Amino acid sequence: MLLLVSGASGVGKTTARLHARHLFERRRLDDVYETAELFTLSPIPDVPTIAWRQEQVEAAVRRAIALEAEGKHLLFSGDPVPLGEALAAPSADRIDIAACLLDVDEEAHLARLAQRNESEELIPLHRSFATWLRAHATDPGHVPEAVTTDAWPTMRWERWVGRTPGPEWAMTVIDTSRLTPEQVGARVADWCQRAVAGDAPVFRTGWFRG
Template sequence: MLFKLTGSSGAGKTTLAFAAVDRLDGIVVHEFDEVGVPDPPIPPHWRNRMTELWVRRALEYQARGIDVLLSGNSPLGEVLAAPSAPLLDGIAVCLIDVADEARRDRLAARDSGRWDQDAIDAFCGWAAWHRGHARDPQFRPDVIIDGSWPEMAWHRWTAWTAEDPRWRTSLIDTTGQPLAKSIDHVERWVTEQREAYRSGRLALARGWTDETPLLAHHDA
């Protein structure tokens, strides 16, 4: 399976991913940007193509019986549209979020002087979009679709509604939470999604592109 921690910068995705994976068996952790990030301006399609790269790497691990926990900015819709996504045994996405004030404080502490006010505002705006996207596939899909890589298969989900059980992004809000508690939440999320897969309740198990979803799957 591919487990994806998504969200805007400053929420704690990578810290949580690397801490939680130490408590889990049969899973490896990677950070989306570890393959390198081009200097601004970021080339068009870069995140789309890198999402596909990570899906393919997850498939390599899958062939060896190993899951992947990946932290990065790609939201659910981008993962599902990656060309090779239907080949994964299962997909689970979790939004790691934090209140804007805490995000600003964390970015200032972590990257002192790196970001100006406009950049930090942009991170907060990206976080707000992530929240809307997690709730509803019809929330501003143009943000990720317009000008995207031609290979992306957006049609897989653009007709879905928020009630479709396959449109499932879990949420972990780290605002005011001790790090240890947030790590517990990530560990529990991975464990629950694995159980949903084993019991046949995971809505984004292989075949999600060609099945009519059952509402009973929604609790997965």
């Protein structure tokens, strides 16, 4: 299974992945869950584009497929990869995909962006993307142009673009606003195990044909 942790910049994706990995080691599950982020899959180009990011999502999907043959799962987190990009990756119809959105309220988000010395010019963009991701978690029809514009030509957007909200479009949402990094990591690790066990929303192979 591909376990995607999504979220805007500053919500704690990379930190959550690192703490979740430590928990897997402590629970002796590190041979079951492999962790990765976008920038570990390929050298970063001088000017990363949306199309390049989407190619790397396909690489993550293919890695998850390879791991599945060994009875393992891939926890993929780091860059703000939306659920729709994972589902539209060309090979995504060959594996189950579960997605978890790390969300944060405006006050906490602004504080975290300030701690990172984020440019004042980029802060509105980060906030807008967080708002879009929140809507995308429940409504596949909400401004799909946010990810389909300037996209990698091989992406299979027809799997979900044009759909309306429904029970088949679901993901887990974790509000990290008041959580410590360790708590977020624990919740993500627990979510991984619940998704694999079928106790959290999962996009099963071929779901879009249903």
